[in-house]
Amino acid sequence: MVKLNKIYTRTGDKGTTGLGTGERVVKFHLRISAYGTVDEANSVIGLVRLHLTDEDKVVDEILGRIQNDLFDLGADLCTPDRGEELPYEPLRVTEEQVERLEREIDELNADLQPLNSFVLPGGSAASAYLHLARTVSRRAERCMTELADLADEPVSDAAIKYINRLSDLLFVAGRYTNGRGSGDVLWVPGANR
Numbered sequence: 001m002v003k004l005n006k007i008y009t010r011t012g013d014k015g016t017t018g019l020g021t022g023e024r025v026v027k028f029h030l031r032i033s034a035y036g037t038v039d040e041a042n043s044v045i046g047l048v049r050l051h052l053t054d055e056d057k058v059v060d061e062i063l064g065r066i067q068n069d070l071f072d073l074g075a076d077l078c079t080p081d082r083g084e085e086l087p088y089e090p091l092r093v094t095e096e097q098v099e100r101l102e103r104e105i106d107e108l109n110a111d112l113q114p115l116n117s118f119v120l121p122g123g124s125a126a127s128a129y130l131h132l133a134r135t136v137s138r139r140a141e142r143c144m145t146e147l148a149d150l151a152d153e154p155v156s157d158a159a160i161k162y163i164n165r166l167s168d169l170l171f172v173a174g175r176y177t178n179g180r181g182s183g184d185v186l187w188v189p190g191a192n193r
Contacts, residue, residue, distance in 0.1 A: 020079030020090060030147045034155075035077040037140035038163070042070040044133040045170075051126040052177065059126075059173050062104050066166065069097055076159050077144070082152065093159045101165040108172045111180050118187040119171075123178035130174035137167040 016024045017032060025032065045063050052060045072091055079090040121131035141163045148155035175181045 020075065021084065021086065030143060030150070031077060031080065031153065034140060034143035034147050035074040037136065037143050038070055038074050038077065041133055041136040041140055042067050044129060044136055048126055048129040048133060051124070051129060056126065056177050059108070059177055062173070069093070069162070073159055073162060076156060081154050081156065092156060093162045095158050098158055098161045098165055101162065101169050105165065105169045105172050108176045112172070112175050113181050119175065120185040120187050122185040123183040126177040127174040127183070130170050130177060134167045134170035134174065137163055137170060141167065
């Protein structure tokens, strides 16, 4: 149970922060960058939701679930599984969450025409912000996979799969909110040479 009754603690004043394990690390530690970037993606998704229309209700419902999942992912990353006993059961991203994203990608994509070109970020405001969220989630994925490549810095397979599928979902949702793809702005290779 999370209880926040005091916002500042002064424990980070010397440039360190606490992990869920109780361990203190520098605020620029790659693990902090990873879950900080996940938090940034979540914030951009919040902006997306401000620009959705009534026609995008299904996308809004999906994004609401994703925002909650991203807090789960942050909690997972904040508590590395190094096999040590903790006084509580840490929250972990599950394969079921990954599978749900896959189903939602397929459902949204079923209404879209196949692409013959890459899509440029733009069209509607919601779509542009979805592309921004997609690029931030890709950055989170790069941080997470770099972290997982370090000795004694575990990141679960499910967490990496989740962030990978998330960027795919955000891409498809960007097309979906662009008039089901009719408002997509397509890349024209060499158009300005």
